[in-house]
Amino acid sequence: MPNLTPATLLVLVPLLPLVGAVLTVALGRVLGSRAHLPAVASIAASAAVAVSLLVGLGREVGSGGTGRPVEMVNTLWQWADVADATPAGAAVPQAFSIPIALRLDPLTATLLAIITCVGLLVAIYSIGYMHDDPGYPRFFALVAAFVFSMTMLVAASNFLLVYVFWEAVGACSYLLIGFWFSKPEAARAAKKAFLVNRIGDFGLAVATFLLWITYGTLNFHDTITADGTIVPGILGQVRLADAVGYVGGAVGTAICLLLLLAACGKSAQLPLHVWLPDAMEGPTPASALIHAATMVTAGIYLVARCAPLFVACPEALTVVSIVGATTALVAALIGTVQNDLKRVLAYSTISQLGYMFASLGTGTLLGFTAAIFHLVTHAFFKALLFLGAGSVMHSMGGVIDMRRFGGLRRIMPITAATFLIGSLALAGVAPFAGFFSKDEILAALHGRGWPGAHGEHHEAPASGHASLTVAPGTHLPAASLLLGASRGEGAPASAIRFVSRATASPATAPAAGGLDSPRTWQLLFWMSLVTAGLTAFYTFRAVFMTFTGPTRVPEEAGHHAHESPPVMTLPLVILAAASAVSGWWLFRTQALASFLASTPSLTCPTVADTAVPHAFHLDVALQGTLAAAIGIALAALGHLGRRSDGPQMERYLGPLEPLFANRFYIDQLYAALVVKPLEVVALIAAAFDRHVVDGLVDGIGRLPGVVGTVVRRLQSGLLQRYALAGVMGTLLIVLALAWGLR
Amino acid sequence: MIVAALPWISPGLLSPGLLLAAAVTAAAASLWLLLPRGAENRLARWLGLALGAVALAGLVATGRRLGGLGEDAVFLVVSLVAVISGAATVVSRSPVYAAIWFALALAGVAGVLLVLGAQFLGVATIVVYAGAILVMFLFVLMLAQPSGMAPYDRVSNEPLLSAVAGAVLLGLLSLFVGRLSAETPACCRVPSRGAALTTTSGQAAAPLPAADAAATTADPLAENHVARLGGELFGRHLLAVEAAGVLLLVALIGSIAIVSRHGDPSGELTAAGRSR
Amino acid sequence: MNPLALLQNALLVGAALFALGLVGILARRNLIVMFLSAELMLQGVSVSLVGWSRFHGDWGGHVLVIFVLTVAACEAAVALVLVLQAFARTGRLDAAAWQTLREDTLSRSVDRELPAVDIVPPVFPRLTPAGVLPAADEDDLLQREHV
Structure with a gap:
């Protein structure tokens, strides 16, 4: 290889899975039962490259200061280049230029590593799970194609490319949900997922149009034209440093809400969440990879990436939080009465994604990093839970109804142990991963609900000059200072920027029609806390129903119900280890948070200024742990050691039970109205x-x-x-x- | 009234265009009536003959005077023989009679050629056609004619349309012929090539005086007619003559090859034909 | 002699022969008669060619007619053999016997029934015998049966 610069390595990350997919398609029939080789090998290589990129970038960030924007853009070629594409009524001439550009920054590097690593573990697991399936080569080709699309989606440095691969991951998802296309339910679920996603995609398309009209470019990064003028990208450093670079008001809010619509479609948030539970018709490894760990987080990625846009529109941010917290609560409520193990996990995924959205909506640096933190830990423990469910399903002869089996810990101890670790992580029990990430999210919400409670939100004074004299101990906006210094601007300019930023900052913005008041955030915090308890309840309900009580095996499993082969349990063990320690380690060292703070989007002064010193929020943690303990206790009360087909806790719900069981009648509402x-x-x-x-x-x-x-x-x-x-x-x-x- | 109107109408009636139209119509009707159309009809035959006579008269009237009465008479006789025999060839029910009428038509054509000064061609037509080709026809007829009057000899294919098509063609050609003028358009004038003629002996002919040369070469009736024709044929057109000789040889071999193949290889058609 | 008049008359005769031949080709169904009609058309062309030749004082027309004669001879040889082959296959000299080019679904066109023609056997004159009949030769009689 000529020279393995980061730029080359960045191209290799998506390229290798693409080659793997093509090879699998071309050689699938020849390879037969070894058809997994190209896909697994290419994803493994891709994962190695992604991890090396992550480590390299981490060193790069560490050598600079926290909050210094770090990005690298590799423009491969020019896709479209129209010199004069000035829209009607625009004052400044615009060029329509779409480069095929890949970017590397902390956010992208983190997601690349997560996608490829989880993808690799899922692919290895699938060797055992998909064994003997007639579509064996097709499955691996699709998984490799999905890894390609997803890595491209997070690496693309252009809204149009994001749109292209947004569609591409949707197509892969469609094909994998409908993998067993001869089964009518699977075909219908695939169609439903595709159609519901179209609504979100429509939002993304219109948002892209609006962005083009408003900002005159679709690039994330700044570009230099042939005559030397700099075209500031939407998330480029020029615009980030400019405090008035982002449009608020009606247009900005419209862009943000349309982006939120797109995110809701892909990440299965209310009211577009209906496709995800049905998507469980696909193969379980695909559910683990696409519908739990990676693709559904594309919405989180999009909102995090567009953080400066959202921060400029406080109303839109509040809507993000409201949507997220509501989704989290509703999905958790539905999850409490599901009897299908995979559906419980599906609603849990929706609920956890809602958490992330609630966190993103706070608009603080803590909120954004907490969402990504939770995304990472969630990818580990939810992939683990799905793979564990797949392992159960594999040995139970395809049966996934929890009422038909029980006491499986005696039959499949490794699966039971790893599943338990995953459940503890999901329930938010210290010291497992979920506890720390959930704690950060709750802290972010708590910080908005009770500003000043932790002494971290300084009250922004009316005067801009006053905010320059920041109290000692408060975080200094390093990025803005660096940029301001480099541009050689004097104090007055900085002061002006501070003033405008102060008015735009969500933390100090005046209440927008009462929606953005602390009362709203307090409500959202309580909703999230209740959700945490519910999460613990339904998770442990599933654990107790499946693995405890008298040992029962459905007749479909035959007499050979056994632990899954090593090729399936190995990924479980690895993921269990990651679920157990990753949260504690990442929280303890704050490696991820400080790393992510160098993402250009999050170095925007309006975001970076909201940074708070790293702290362990004891009060929030106690509340969260209490909620989890109540949930686990209730689950143990109802299900521990009992027959899973016996009387259920649901009978205590009374009139609410049919409401939850019928998923709040949302599907029926769509059927009637649409x-x-x-x-x-x-x-x-x-x-x-x-x-x-x-x-x-x-x-x-x-x-x-x-x-x-x-x-x-x-x-x-x-x-x-x-x-x-x-x-x-x-x-x-x-x-x-x-x-x-x- | 009608009788009184005749003198005024008659000049119009006799105008060349109307005359031609009448002759063409009569020819078409005559041919239609005379062509075999199934059952014999004596009235139709007589009517056809009468109309044919009218058509001939019209055509004769369309023709031009040649000059002397004798020349006119000779040309009229031979051309009438040719055309009437030709018409009889076409309308005869029996193919044998048609062949014999064709021989007579050839005699008429030979006469016309003689009047036109083509002595050699006139004789050659008689000898080659009447003497050789026609005899071959009769042989074939004898070989292939089934006994009795075949049904396909007693009906025609679209007699009316065919007769009209033929008559229209005749009318068009007559129209064009009537419009010919003595003036040769400048574009089509052919330079005199008298000097290029060679004699039968193969020696180059002595160049004739220019005025005289034009006169002699322009007249095919000039002396040494056959010699000049031969000179032209074997001098300027020698290659074509050789090609024609090869063509005759090929036709000879080809016809032998075809006739010596007995029936078709599959034998189906032959069997069907024999059984019929 | 008026050369233009002679040309025009010759062309008229040629046109008449050509048109008659055309009618024969189109209307008559006997292959041999069709062939005769074709020859008639050739004669019409020959007359026209010689007429032009006379008018222009050029030998080209004559030469062309000689080649027409040659080609007609070749054509007659080949075509008559083909006619014989056709007769051998169908037992008829009918041009309408060959209809295989017709549209697939159309049925074969069949002639309408014609009233039978009573062929009158030729009546040969009978001579009153004069003198004594010669004695019949048995062998000769036997042979005649087969002639």
């Missing part, structure tokens, strides 16, 4: 097509036939008639000529 009217329109259109359009076309099609039945009689086969026709034609021509010569 599906039925569309079906009526489709019926009318079909009738019109069949009778009017087809009738017209058929009529035209029948015309030559009708003419033919008359004219074909001339084809008598009698040569003399043909000769006569020829002679008469010639005579007609001569007559016409003679008439002309007259």
Whole structure:
């Protein structure tokens, strides 16, 4: 290899899985039962490259100061380049230029490592799980293609490219949900996922249009044109340093809400969450990789990436939190009454994603980093739980209904142990991963609900000059100071920037119609706390129903119910280890938080200024642990050591039980409001097509036939008639000529 | 009234265009009536003959006087023989009679050629066609004619349309012929090539005086007619003559090859034909 | 002699022969008669060519007619053999016997029924015998049966 610069390595991360996918498609039939080789090898190589990039970038960030923006952009080639694409009414001429550019910054590096590592473990697990499936090569080709698309999505440095790979991961998701396409439920679930995602994709498309109109570019990074002028990218350092670089008001809010719509579609938030539970029809490894660990976090990534845009629109941020917290609560409530192990996990995923959104919506640096922190830990423990569920399903002969088995810890001890670790992490029990990330999220929400409670939110004074004299101990906005110094600006300019920033800062912004008041955030905090308790309850309900009580095995499993093969348990063990220690380590060292703070989007002064010193919030942690303990205790009360098909806790819910069991009737609402009217329109259109359009076309099609039945009689086969026709034609021509010569 | 109107109408009636139209119409009707159309119809035959006579008269009237009465008479006789025999060839029911009428038509054509000064061609037509080709026709007829009057000899294919097509063709050609003028358009004038002619002896002919040369070469009736024709044929067109010789050889071999193949290889058609 | 008049008359005769030949080709169904009609058209062309030759004082027309004669001879040889082959296959000299070029679904066109023509056997004159009949030769009689 010529030179392994970070730029080359960055290209290798998506390229290797793409090559693996192509090879699997090309050689799948030849390789047969070894069809996993290209995919696993390429994802492994990709994971190695991604981890090395992460480590290298971490060193790079560490050598600089915290909060210094670090990014690297590798422009491969120019996709579209229109010199003059000035929209009507625009004052400044604009060029429409779309480079195929990959970027590397802390956020991207983190996600690349997560995607490729979890992808690798899932791919290894799938060797055992998908064993003997007729679509074996197809599965690995799709997984590799998904890893390619997802890495491209997080590495793309352009909204249009993001859109392209946003669609690409959607397509991979569709194909994997419908992997067993001959099963009607799977085909229907795939279709449903695709269609619901279209709504979000529509939001992303319109948001892209609006961004182009508003900012005149779609690039994240700054670009230099041929004549040397700098075109500031939407998330480029020029614009980030400029405090008034982001549009607020109606347009900004519209962009943010449309981006939120896109994120809701991909990350299964209310009201577009309906596809994720059905997506469990796909193979369990695909569910673990796509519908728990990676793809569904694309929405989180998008909002985090666009943090400066959101921070400029406090109302939109509040909506993000409201949507997230509501989704978290509703999904957790539904999850408490599910009896299908994978569905419990699916609703849990929706709920945890809601947590992340609630955290993002706080608009503070702590909130953003906490969301990504939770994303990372969640990727570990939720992938672990899904793979564990897959292991159970594998040995139970495809049965996933928790009421039909129990006491499985005696049959499959490794699965039970790892599943328990994953559950502890999910429930937020110290010292497992989920506890720390959830604690950070709750702290972020608590900080907005009770500003000043932790002594971290200084009250922004009305005067901008005053804010320059920051109290000692408060975090200094390193990035802005660095940039300001480098631009050689004097104090007045900085002061102006501080003033405008202060007014735009969500922490100090005036309450927007009462929505952004501390009361709202207090409510959101309590909702999240209740959700934490519910999470612990349904998680341990599942654990107790599955692994404790008298040992029962459904007849589908036959007599050979056994622990899964090592190729499946090894990933479980690795993920369990990660779930156990990653949270504590990352919290303790604050490696991730300080690393992420160097992401250009998060070095925006409006975000970076909200940084607080690292602290362990004892009060929040106690509340969270208490909630989890109550949840676990309730679950143990109802299910520990009992037959899982026995009387359930649900009977105590009373009239609420059917509400939860029917998932708040949201699917039925969609069916009545959207599906039925569309079906009526489709019926009318079909009738019109069949009778009017087809009738017209058929009529035209029948015309030559009708003419033919008359004219074909001339084809008598009698040569003399043909000769006569020829002679008469010639005579007609001569007559016409003679008439002309007259 | 009608009788009184005749003198005014007659000049119009006799105008060349109307005359031609009448002759063409009569020719078409005549041919239609005379062509075999199934059952014999004596009335139709007589009517056809009468209309044919009218058409001939019209055509004769369309023709031009040549000059002397004798020349006119000779040309009229030979051309009438040719055309009437040709018409009889076409309308005869029996192919044998058609062949014999064709021989007579050839005699008429030979006469026309003689009048036109083509002595060699006139004789050659008689010898080659009547003497050789026609005899071959009769041989074939004898070989292939089934006994009795075949049904396909007693009906025609689209007699009306065919007759009209033929008559229209005749009318068009007559129209164009009538519009010919003595003036050769400048573009089509052919330079005199008298000096290039060679004699039969193969020696180059002595260049004739220019005025005289034009006169003699322009007249095919000039002396040494056959010698000049031969000179032209074997001098300027020698290659074409050789090619024609090869063509004759190929036709000879080809016809032998075809006739010596007995029936088709599959034998189906032959069997069907024999059984019929 | 008026050369233009002679040309025009010759062309008229040629046109008449050509048109008659065309009618024969189109209307008559006997292959041999069609062939004769084709020859008639060739004669019409020959007359026209010689007429032009006379008018222009050029030998080209004559030469061309000689080649027409040659080609007609070749054509007659080949075509008559083909006619014989056709007769061998169908037992008829009918141009309408060959209809395989017709549209697939169309049925074969069949002639309408014609009233039978009563062929009158030729009546040969009978001579009153004069003198004594010669004695019949048995062998000769036997042979004649087969002639």
